[in-house]
Amino acid sequence: MIPEVGHFALILALLVALVQGSFPIIGAARGNAVWMGLARPAARAQFLLIAVAFLCLAYAFATMDYSVTYVATNSNSKLPLQYRIAAVWGGHEGSLLLWAMILSIWTVAVSFFSKHLPDAMRARILGVMGLISIGFLLFMLTVSNPFERLIPAAMDGRDLNPLLQDPGMVFHPPMLYMGYVGFSVAFAFAIAALLGGELDAAWARWSRPWTTMAWVFLTAGIMAGSNWAYYELGWGGWWFWDAVENASFMPWLVGTALIHSLAVTEKRGSFKAWTVLLAICAFSLSLLGTFLVRSGVLTSVHAFATDPRRGLFILAFLVVVIGGSLALFAWRAPTIARGGKFDVVSRESFLLANNVLLAVAAISVLFGTLYPLFLDALGLGKISVGPPYFDTVFAPLMAPALFLMGIGPIASWKQAALPELAKRLRWAFGVSVTTAVILPLLLGHWTPMIGLGLFLALWIIGTTVNLVRQRLGGTEQPLVVRIKSTSRSWWGMVIAHLGIAVFTLGVTIVKGFESEIAVRMQTGDVAHLAGYDFTFEGVTEAEGPNYTTSRGQIRITKSGKERTVLAPEKRVYTVQNMPMTEAGISPGIIHDLYASLGEPLDDGAWSVRIYHKPMVEWIWFGCLMMAFGGLLALSDKRYRLKKRTAKQVQ
Amino acid sequence: MAVKARHKRFILIAVGLVLLGLAAMLILNAFKSNMVFFYTPTQVVNGEAPKGTGFRVGGLVLAGSLKRLDDGLTVRFEITDTAKTIPVIYKGILPDLFKEGKGVVAQGKVDADGLFAASEVLAKHDENYMPPEAAEALKRAKEQGSASLELSK
């Protein structure tokens, strides 16, 4: 009964979405206030209906209702409750429902925090989001219904993919989707502005906080995914340039470019057409990413054999949404007025360069991800491009971007003087170059890449310190007042940029100085790595709720003093008979010590991998700083102020 | 003044185009030099695979062929597409889903004696599907009607 309620709620949600996607937009074109007024109640009704559907599916999982196909294929009676809930979005159908759910959350949020917008603008924004929702609900109801019954019911479920049975995986997809889908707001703002022909600075100001919010979620989501891969896959890697990762990284690159170009559009009125295009691209890549990952086309083109209608639907949907908005762009963009002029050396041009570099980087990722797919689809042979391609492309693209990052915030708008900039940055330059040359020599290992990475990280830190000093300099007022009078969005930028520096530092050090060994170990054997002694103290068998595990114990000592004990595991999830590696990690600011079990060899010995990962945690800490910087910018006074004035107006 | 502004704009666009061209070259070049082709065991045995550069080979791990050398970490096994079989050597820890009789994809180089030295061994994280490359290899062997080999030793 409950699954039917969920199914019915989805059908109702589709009807509401049809209303939300049509009347307000037509009403805005005709100036019909009643039709425009339908947008907000429709958005809220849709949210409630999708939430009901979502809860119904969660309920089916919680009560182990194996008469629902989706539950039977993604859960099991032995699966712990928290993973049964996470299993709601563990498969294709459920993750689409999560997508629709999050879209409705964003829509309802826009309906609440858009009181300051003109009626027509708000009606168009909510209408566009309704149109996107129609696509997803139709997709679910026609070819991917999560509530489809299984008659007769299964005795027990096939269990959730063991890879997803991890605390990190409970939060990672919702975070990532909040980011992906969040770009739909920026997209809807851009389309609404194109429809209304009001591409001015106000449009940029309104959509900025939404874009930043989505970017914060996406940053945190990608970070969580990378961290998960690090401890769950047992290979000590934190980024694999895997197609699934690329699918989330492309919107991030374009989203980052969007945040910066929005700033220019708001402050200087330039880049208007470009900003709109970026907003369209960020969301388009999110859509593409969702479908690439969820349709199974990446694991095998043949995945469509299970249901080719899905592939056709996806393709048609992409063509309508992306093609439609790009056509609208081509039609409307020529009417956009030219923005403020700027010099070759100015903050605008530095930001433009940053934008172009980020966009090219996104294109290179797209190319590397899709091209092998094309070849395969066209039957022209099978190729793969691995991490080496992405590594080779990324270093030369990101190095100038990071270098410009140091200059951009210091350069003045419209026109900046090169000699002046050089004078102000010579200390930062000198210090970072010197350190980048000397530090690796002291550590006993110098390569051009280490030098470059260190230089860029220190350069960003140096220029940022310079920037802060300048902003807080002067003596007229006490320091506290000066700090307070600086806007939070400015501090947000500073922290996010420092986050990039911390991230770069982590990547450089871990790539340059990490070490690993793979050894055969018997109880009592000692392995040596990076000055530490790793003593293998044997393996004990244990049982988890739905798996059996061999848990190793590795004692780590340095010059006889005990440091820590690692407990790497080799699990076998019984239902799917799938082995899984759980790494044993001792994290730290200076380094991580990391061990994972390979396989049992004869006479009780095991093959064991041991890794020494210096400063690897800095990578994720840097990402957290970026996300935090975004949050800080969001809490800026000017966004709060607007709400208050909006209330006063009412 | 007007001339100067136009002049500057021209410089900006020219510099931009040159940089974009460089970026495109970089991407295509990196792509070309890092592209890894896929071959079936039959192709490798027939000498169609490149010597000296890396490639991928896929198929099934021949049942009974997995041997561990004395160091406990180097393994030898054979990959078959049911028509031809090639020997593989790999030092390192095998992925969780590596099993005899199951699909596998290995990346590496082939030496003069026809021994494939793998630098990486991949097995997909899904029990029910073979890695697409492995399935492809079997399919091609079938098409040529040369699938004659027994699947175990």
Place this chain on the structure above:
Amino acid sequence: MKRFLLPLVVFLIVMGFLGVGLNLDPREVPSPLVGKAAPTFNLPRLDDPEKKISNKDMLGQVWLFNVWASWCGACREEHPVLVELAKSGAVPVYGMDYKDTRLEARQWLEIGGNPYVASVMDADGRVGIDYGVYGVPETYVIDKAGIIAYKQIGPITEEVLRDKILPLVKRLQAQ
């Protein structure tokens, strides 16, 4: 202002490629096995492991060979279609239980109904490899001479059964 059309053009080209890719539906590509003799097997029966069945036993009749498993979700989708087909008696269906355990498979047939004249067990998937199984379910139409006439990858839907399989079976039976 042609330059604003550029993004649209690029996008449409990309989509065109994807569309071509999708149109190459793997189900439409004739399997290399079609037109060749069905690979030989001699496997124990699911209900009685002592007895064995070979594809040679079916020579002289048109039959369907359906690869299934109790763990396979898509098989459940096609199962009612198979049960209906078995009731109609249009063509005998033999099953191959693929990489499965005997107990679970038999439980499933008891609950879901048994459309098969008989099922054989391919516990290690060896015969599946001979047949080029790479996703379950798959179904083969095999003619009186033991030649594979058609291969269906993925579940049989009512449409596929009505429009493709049954007409083909009729034609083959008339030969």
